[in-house]
Amino acid sequence: MSAIDRRDFLKDLGGSIVTGAAAWQALQAIVPARAEDAQVTPGIVQYRPEMEEVVRWIEKTPRERILEEAVDRLKKGLPYRQLVGGVFLAGIRNIKPRPVGFKFHAVMAISAAHQLSLDAPQADRLLPFFWALDTFKSSQAQDVKEGDWTLAPVKESAIPSPSQARQRFVEAMDRWDDEAADIAVAGLCRSAGAAEVMELLWTYGIRDQQNIGHKAIFTAHSFRTLELIGWEHAEPVLRSLVFGLLNGGKSDSAAPFDHNKTLIGQVRPDWAVGKPDPSATTALLQTLRQANTKDAAAAVVEQLNKGVSASSLWDAILLAGSELLMRKAAIVTLHATTACNSLFYTFRQSGSDATRLLSLLQAASWVTMFRDGARSR
The missing domain is CATH 1.20.272 (Zinc Finger, Delta Prime; domain 3)
Known part of the structure; x- marks a missing residue:
């Protein structure tokens, strides 16, 4: 089975396990992802033996049989969360995260596949994870070709x-x-x-x-x-x-981090209670089209100190990343959007003012790096 992209996989899924109306009806008969399956039970604190068993069959089953095997196990009662965890942990154990990208997307795409499952029509909710299973098998084979890395036991x-x-x-x-x-x-x-x-x-x-x-x-x-x-x-x-x-060691790509840490102390203490300002969004967007990493971060600090809300500045950063992709559809510009989304996620999840500010400043600096990177390719 050759490597295929996500869209083609979902279109052509009928060519593998879902051949004909009868097989499609059998697939629809599987209990799809349910709301209760997507919730984390507070009492779960131990590694369950059945999770290791799921990981093992995912690792050992040949790619041409993995979807059929998954359907069979789901029909026999395999919980949705164990399928998610099994695919994810199989990738963690079998795919080298260096470089962070390429074949390692099989690991990094799992939460996105889960979100697609939740958002999809009921009959289609398992399709993203069938794609994830197939992608893992492709990446697993690639890892074997590149040396067959495995996460070893900790010392x-x-x-x-x-x-x-x-x-x-x-x-x-x-x-x-x-x-x-x-x-x-x-x-x-x-x-x-x-x-x-x-x-x-x-x-x-x-x-x-x-x-x-x-x-x-x-x-x-x-x-x-x-x-x-x-x-x-x-x-x-x-x-x-x-x-x-830690891949690659310290390099020039980390330079904005050290500089931006020094800017955090220049931001007013009550920055989190700023007011939305569409004009500030437009102004920062214009700055991001031409500024260097330092000037972009400085512009964010300036707007925060004027009382502009961080949300208005995030709007500019996310728009800037999307604009890069619209201007030139390429791998670098695509990741301007996904990387900025991850920095925004950090901003929303962190409980530290310093980390939240740093993620905002880094996002502004990174957009300029993506812009320049796209121009040089």
Whole structure:
């Protein structure tokens, strides 16, 4: 089965397992994603053995049989959330997050497939996950060709104590140390709550634009998917995430981060109570069409200090990303929209004023980098 894009896959799905009216009726007979399946049960805190079993059959089933196998298991009662978690965790274990992109989209697209499932007509709700299953098998095969990477067990003897995990993690991430960060994030997952762990990762997820923003995208989608399948699966997911975030080491793509951190202290303390201003949106949009990374961030600070709401500035940034895509449909401009969306997600999820401001400033700077990147290609 050759690689196909999402639209063609959904159009041509009838050519694989759904051949003829009878097969289509059988597919529709499967219980689709339900509202209660999409909710995270507060009492779920342990890794369930049946999840490992789901991951294993997804890993082992040949691509040409994976959809048929999924239909059979769903008809026998496989819960929707276990299918979501199985595909996601199979990708985490089997697909190398370096570079963060390309074949790794099989992992980063899971939460989007889930959202499509929720929004689709009832009879079509499983189609996005059939696409996700097929995409995983394609990426799994590609990973095998490139060396057959697998997420190895963490080095248990080196995991820091609960009192040291946070500091060890920050130090390792700041010096771009793969091995130290891996064991530190494992310790952090075991000793801290979801909000505390993700608060640290929001900052590192938006640190550099390397891989055309995929690091921020991976961070956002990791949290989105863990919210669905349960935080008990966080440790392997965040180990993969950290491995991806440290890809490439420190580079020029992280330069705006260091500069923008210095600007946070220049923003008025009550910036969060600004007022919407369409004229400020238009003004910032015009600035983003020509400014460099520093001037773009400075323009955001100026508008915030004038009392303009952050929402009006986000409007300008998201419009700027969309405008780039409209002007030139290409891989770089496409990711101007998806990366800015992930930075906006960070802004909405973080509980830290500093991180929220930093995500806004980074988004403004990144738009100019995407603009210049599109021109050079």
